[in-house]
Structure formats: structure tokens, C-alpha cells
Amino acid sequence: MRMIDIIAGKRSGNAHSLDEINYIINGITNGIIPDYQISAWLMAICFNGMNIDESSMLTNAMADSGNILDLSEIGEFVVDKHSTGGVGDKTTLILIPLLAAAGIPVAKLSGRGLGHTGGTIDKLESIPGFKTSLELDEFLAQVKDIGAAIASQTNQLAPADGKLYALRDVTATIESIPLIAASVVSKKIAAGANVIVLDVKCGSGAFMKTLLEAQDLSNTMVEIGKRLNKSISVVITSMEQPLGNAVGNSLEVIESIQTLKNQGPEDLKELCLILGAVTLVKLNKAETINDAKRILNCYLEDGSAYNKFKEIVRTQGGDDNAIDNIENLPASKYVIEIKSENDGYIKNVDALNIAKACKFLGAGRMKKGDNIDHAVGIVLNKKIGDEVLKEEILAFVHANSQDFVTEAINLVKKAYNFSETAPKLPELVYEILL
Numbered sequence: 110m111r112m113i114d115i116i117a118g119k120r121s122g123n124a125h126s127l128d129e130i131n132y133i134i135n136g137i138t139n140g141i142i143p144d145y146q147i148s149a150w151l152m153a154i155c156f157n158g159m160n161i162d163e164s165s166m167l168t169n170a171m172a173d174s175g176n177i178l179d180l181s182e183i184g185e186f187v188v189d190k191h192s193t194g195g196v197g198d199k200t201t202l203i204l205i206p207l208l209a210a211a212g213i214p215v216a217k218l219s220g221r222g223l224g225h226t227g228g229t230i231d232k233l234e235s236i237p238g239f240k241t242s243l244e245l246d247e248f249l250a251q252v253k254d255i256g257a258a259i260a261s262q263t264n265q266l267a268p269a270d271g272k273l274y275a276l277r278d279v280t281a282t283i284e285s286i287p288l289i290a291a292s293v294v295s296k297k298i299a300a301g302a303n304v305i306v307l308d309v310k311c312g313s314g315a316f317m318k319t320l321l322e323a324q325d326l327s328n329t330m331v332e333i334g335k336r337l338n339k340s341i342s343v344v345i346t347s348m349e350q351p352l353g354n355a356v357g358n359s360l361e362v363i364e365s366i367q368t369l370k371n372q373g374p375e376d377l378k379e380l381c382l383i384l385g386a387v388t389l390v391k392l393n394k395a396e397t398i399n400d401a402k403r404i405l406n407c408y409l410e411d412g413s414a415y416n417k418f419k420e421i422v423r424t425q426g427g428d429d430n431a432i433d434n435i436e437n438l439p440a441s442k443y444v445i446e447i448k449s450e451n452d453g454y455i456k457n458v459d460a461l462n463i464a465k466a467c468k469f470l471g472a473g474r475m476k477k478g479d480n481i482d483h484a485v486g487i488v489l490n491k492k493i494g495d496e497v498l499k500e501e502i503l504a505f506v507h508a509n510s511q512d513f514v515t516e517a518i519n520l521v522k523k524a525y526n527f528s529e530t531a532p533k534l535p536e537l538v539y540e541i542l543l
Contacts, residue, residue, distance in 0.1 A: 112136065112146045119153040125163050134170040138269045144276060151273070151282035159287035164329060165336045167287065171295035172337075174269035176245060178301030180216055183253050187214045188388055189302035191293050193326065196314035196460040197351035201229045201259065202365035203373075203381045206417035208388060209257035210408040216252045217259045218266060218300045220274055221474075230261045235359035235439050235483040239427035255420050267299040278474065284316045290329045298339060305334065305341045306388050308380075311539060314460020315348035320539055327542055342387055343542040346380060349535045350458040350493050353377035357472045357486015357507060359439040366432055369415040376537055382406060383538055391543065398541075439484035441507035447518060449497045453527040456493065462524035463487055466517040470508050482509055487521060494534045497527070 110132050119125065125133075133150065136142035159167065180187040188208060192198050205215045219229035219241075230241045243251070243260040251258040264271075270292050277283050277292075297305045307330060310316070311323035327343040334341035353374040355364040367373040368381070386401030395401035408414045423429040431437035467473060471482035488505045491497055504521050508514050 112142050112150070116146065116150050116153055119150060119157055122157045124160055125166070127166050130163065130166045130170050134167070134174055134269045137272050138174045147273070147276055148280045148282070151277060151280060151285075151288065154288060155282050155285045158285070161329065161332055161336075164287045164290055165333050168291040168294045168298070168333050169337060171267055171269045171273075171291055172298035175267055175299060176265045177299050178216070178245065178249060178266070180214075180249070180252065180301040180303075183214050183216075183249075186304050186392055187216050187252065187302045188304045188306065188392075189216055189218070189297050189300050190306045190308070190384060190388075191297060192308040193289060193293065193310050194316055195310040195348040195352055196464045197353045197356045197361065198308075198310070198348075199229075199232060199353065199355075199361040199365045200308065200377070200381050200384060202232065202362065202418070203368050203377070203414070204384055205257050205259055206369065206421060207381060207385050207405055207408055207414040209255070209421075210413040210417040211385070211389070211394075211405060212256070213388065213392065213394075214252055215257045216248070216300045216302050217257070218296045219259055219261060220296075221261070229259065231481055231483070232358045232361050233259065233427075235362045236422055237428040237431055237437065239422060240425045243425070251424055255417075255424055257417065257421055258425070259421065267296050270295050286322070286326045286329055289316065289326060290333055294330055294333050294337070294339070294341070297341075298337060303340065304388065304391055305339055306384060306391070307341060307343045308384055309343055309345045310348040311345055312348035312350075312460065312535075314351065314464060320345070324540070327540075331542060340391070342391055343540075344384055344387055344538060345540040345542075346538050347535050348460055351460050351463050351489060352380065354489045354492070355486065356463055356467050356488075357470075358481065358483040360486040360488060360507060362438060363435050366415075366418075366435060369409065369418050370412075371409040378409070380537060383541075387541060387543065441484040441486075441509050443506075443508045443514075445506040445508065445514065445518065446502050447504045447506060447521050449491075449499055449501050449503050449525075450522075451497070451527045452499050453497060453529055454531045455491050455495045455497060455525060456528040456532045457524075457526040458489065458492055459524040459526075462520045463489075466506070466520035466524070469513040469517045469520070470506070471510070485509055487517075491525075494532060496531070
């Protein structure tokens, strides 16, 4: 079997056999297949797709490329949550301690930034000392001891996905439903959770631009889960504008801390409560979504979720003093105000342009292996539906260098569109698949 023949077959629209998929994943895991051939194969999939049989086989092979955790000793149910990627999406930082505070064990494998979207691991590494790479025994022990762990992929857990993830980020092969589905679900299988909640983003700042695409991805992941005996629920959510106000690594950590103190943006809090509520209903710990939201909101109001986040940080080697004193988190040298040139209402805040601006500032990677600047980013002061007067502040640009600041400012200005009348506010949640 030769990789060049497999690439040619997919380029021609042929379906892969199980032997071909196992050959590819083994070659990726063992480093036998060079990056340029893997990249060509990824592009062929982007053009010609995969059927559900191929997607399921790919997912299973990626999960089997490393160890699969057995979390049965932790309890009957262990939860994992994943987002398909958005702008300002820091829900993991809030939801995991929130669920753990409610007594629900959560084993969370997260990734780094992919394309224009930020990564949970990059955000957590804004916290001084925070250890994102855990050995399997550490990961397991932490979930058992404190009810939650958030770790990056390692060479032991879904290693094939880790290599593919990095290549997709720099080869324009991100927006492929089979590749996204296989990446997401393989990590969930490897992490050992038996209850999986997925947040599928939809809109200008997401990989899935339309509701139809988001539904296609959601149905694909649910079907893969059925074939691989995993219970998967999906919440399709809006990414027509950034979630919350902060976009950037340290800035998003700060906003997460504020939300865990019950002082964060309303849209961010509401989405975290909905995702958590789906979990509670799935586990029969609440009858309705609204009942479950009320239960979880108590853990924000009494400080339990905030204290659980500090415990996670402390257990993973981070400085929990920086959580109480956010001035100890990375901060930029410059903060530049972007002022409105118009009177009116905010009609749209293009999330993709905000993400591109952050990338220019250094919050994301231009190529594989790039370092990122944890301190930089954008904080929105106005969002869709807000009334604005000329010279009012729309957003703040946090920068550490004058390089590309002009480009970033122009992108932020371009992201804002105005109307003379108050627009209809976008829905936060489109659909829930329990």
C-alpha cells in the first residue's frame, strides 16, 4: 500500500477502506508518512469529503492511535464537553468548574488555537505555572480527587489527532465536516468520558457558516457516536459576533474569572448555563433545561464554581493567587481605544474580522509552531443592538508592539456595521439535540 495511491483515490472521489484508513493513521502516528503527503490527503478530503462509514472508521482509528482512558472507577458517569471553535469562546474555563462544583466529574481534553479560533490550552497557559500537559495517571487521579481536569493532547492520548490538528491549522484544511467530526469525537473517546456534550458554533466567526452546515456537522458527530457506542448531545449556538466581550488569551481568562464570580457578560453566562443544563438533564439530575439552569446558577452565586476553578489551577501547578489578583496575569503594554465614527445602533460585529485582528496582534499562529502573545487581543465595548454616539468607544485593542497595530485597528473598524434603527438581536442557541 502506498500513500500516493491513497491520495489519488480520494482525489478521484473514492471511499477509503478500513485498511487504508488504518494505514494512514498508523503512518501519521509513527512519523512514516511525510507532512506534504498528509497535507495533500487532507486537501483531497476537503474537496471530496467522506461518507459516514469512512468518518466513523477515521474517528475510531484516531482514538486507537494512543491509549484510551478507563474512567469507570471515577463513577457511573464522566462528562466531557467540546466546542467546534469560535471567537471569544471561553466556555470551557467556566463550564468545567461549574459542573465539577455540582458534583459531576469532567475529564476535558482541549486543543490549541486552530485557524482564526482561540484554543483553551493557549488560554490556560496565560496563567503562570499552569501545567496543561498531564501524564495519564495524573489526569485520572485529578478527575478522581477534585472532579475535573483540563489537559492538552499528549503522545499517549489521540496522538494522530494532535499531528493532524497542527497541520490542518496551517494548510487551509480546517473547514471539513469529516475532519472536524473525527477530531472532536476521537478526543472524546480517548479521554474516556461516557457523556459528551458538544457546542457546535454557527455563523461568521465559526467554521460552520450556516445553520445547515452546523446541523450537518452535528448529525455527523451524533451518528459517529452511535456507531462507536458514545452518548453525544449537541447544542448549536450562534457565532455571529464574539462570545462575551474579550478575545485573546489572558483577556479571556480574566473574563472567565469575572463570569465565575457572577459578574461576566450575560451572553457568556447564559450559554455556560445552557450547556451545563443539557448535561444535568442528560444525567437525569433535572427534569427541564430551566430547572437545571437554576440549579447551576446557585453555584455561581455562592462562589462554589469560582473556588473549583482555583482548585483546578492550583492542582495543575498554576498560581491561584493570579486568579484572585488578575493584575498578575499577562497584560499588554498598550491599550488603544477604537472610537465610533457614527451615531446609530450596532447592526453587526463580524467575529471573523475581530479574530483576524487578534491574529495580527500575535494572539494566534501564522504558521505551525509559532509562539503566541498571551497578553494581546481585543475587548469589545459595544455589541449588536447597542446604541452608540459618535466618538463613543467601540473596542479596546491590547497590543505589545506597534507592528501590525494599524492593520488590527482597521479590521476592528471594519467589523462594526451600523443601522439607524435598533436591529433584531441574534439568537444565542439555535437547536439542542439531546
